[in-house]
Amino acid sequence: MQGLHLKYVNETYDENGVLKTFSLNVPDDFNFGYDVVDEMARLEPQKTAMVWCDESGAERTFTFAEMKKYSDKAANFFQSLGIGKGDMVMLILKRHYEFWFSIVALHKLGAVTIPATALLTTKDLVYRFNAASVKAVVCTAMGEIASYVDEAQAQCPSVKIKIIAKGKKDGWHSFTENVEASSEHFERPEEAQRPKIGDPMLIYFSSGTSGLPKMGCHDFAYPLGHIVTAKHWQNVAADGLHVTVAETGWGKAVWGKLYGQWLMEAAIFVYDFDKFSPADLLSKIEKYKITTFCAPPTIFRFFIKEGMEGYDLSSLKYATVAGEALNPEVFNRFYQYTGIKLMEGFGQTETTLTVLNWKGMEPKPGSMGKPSPQYEVSIVDEDCNPVPIGEIGEIVVCTKHGKPAGLFSCYYRDKEKTDAAWHDGYYHTGDTAWRDEDGYFWYVGRTDDVIKSSGYRIGPFEIESVLMEHPAVLECAVTGVPDPVRGQVVKATVVLTRSYEPSEELAKEIQDYVKHATAPYKYPRVIEFVKELPKTISGKIRRVEIRDKDEHKAE
Secondary structure, eight states: OOOOGGGGEEEEEEESSEEEEEEEETTTTOIIIIIIIIIIHHOOOSEEEEEEETTSSSSEEEEHHHHHHHHHHHHHHHHHOOOOOOOEEEEEOOOOOOHHHHHHHHHHTOOOOOOOTTTHHHHHHHHHHHHHHEEEEESSSSSSHHHHHHHHHTOOOOOOEEEEEEEOTTTTTEHHHHHSOOOOOOOOOOGGGSSSSSEEEEEEOOOSSSOOOEEEEEEETTGGHHHHHIIIIIHHHTEEEEOOOOOTTTTTHHHHHHHHHHTTTTTTEEEEOOSOOOOHHHHHHHHHHHOOEOHHHHHHHHHHHHHHHTTTOOTOOOOOSSOOOOHHHHHHHHHHHSOOEEEEEEOTSSSSSEEEEEEOOOOOOOOEEETTTTTEEEOOOSSSSOOTTTTEEEEEOOTTTTOOOSSEEEEOOOOOOEEEETTTTTTEEEEEEEEOTTTOOOEEGGGOOOEEETTTTHHHHHHHHHHSSSSSSSEEEEEEEEETTTTEEEEEEEEEOTTTTHHHHHHHHHHHHHHHHOGGGGSOOOEOOOOOOBBTTTTTBBBHHHHHHHHHHHH
């Protein structure tokens, strides 16, 4: 191990070897493509960068030398089409290895990468193309998404270039043929032509849980912010193989399948699948001897439901969880199966990890951990004053001394939303939590999700965690509904497991269960059984949709 990341960090540890302080050295011309991928190709050209396989059984292993070669080829191809510094390029490439060639190539060119999911429809694409003035699209031929791009292009004058991977299509440039035909040498531009560290590098559209998606814009320093992600949270090893479960259209992909892992010189494993099967993923962990694993709690719930006894998971040394709050029941069951304690972390599209259970810490099941020393994180009230221990407030990141590397630059082309989230020297996450006497943070919910009933402030997650322990509950969402006496009362919208049918008796049983498991004032006075919950395309529950519907009923 060369310690590539060490030139970028200052860190100290306590007497137990636990991270104490952390800060970053950010060069003015840092570029992940040249300074990490190409540098690794120079230092250890034959070291494995990626192991890739798909559902058909195809397999490929790429070294860092090959990642340099293919990203250089892609950069030459993109440049030949007129893609350059500052151009907006959308990547819709599922889990194909072409995503890694493309994103590294675009970083080298100084273009702005906009990863997107293949679940988008024509309407979604029209909004995104026009909002960001997208110039080029690199898209998979698999599924209907390329046809949707064609339909959307008619309403989007900025889209000039279409490139297709894993197939061919009229009116599109072939990614495979053109990349193969391009030179494998791409020179780093002269200093004057290079993007500056504060220039836009990456834009993610938010999942839109409470409105139209916003464009979170990250600069060229952003990858360095993920050293903490890989080193101190996921605990990746240079001789290990790391998996993060995420489609490349979501921010979690660069959290766990690119920046921090390669800065730490670790190999990543990519399973290119369309339909998730817990048995398939468990068998991949066994077959490829995965050492570190990261996924949302839902994946771990599926693993537990599938049953993990029949798989040899002895290669697995460490596991982390993020994307939604972790139910203690999942933590305990996974620990029983594997002896591994799930290390929860919290962050957003706009940030890197802000709160985490880092390596060497003892996790408390259900807590998202302690603030990352990379940021100055606190919990504040509506007037930006710190709240006492045990009191609910909003999680904020201090920016009074400048923007830390890893924090987004702005909501692109939306000063009003940027100013609403970033004011008084703080970035306001919109997420609420409380802190215990040991400094651990406990997630409550989005600021809009907090229920105010008879003077109490009630967070939905705590009640949802209890509900999920009931055998009848498959999924649930807790919201507040208007009440003339209490202001709001707690409502649970519940999807039942197959063996249960909706009834008044079952509703009463669930209410009594919650009453006995948590403070009685928190129990859901209203229970609605539904076939499915409203969700974003990323799978996050849209509580706002449930609230809006209930408010309209009350009018």
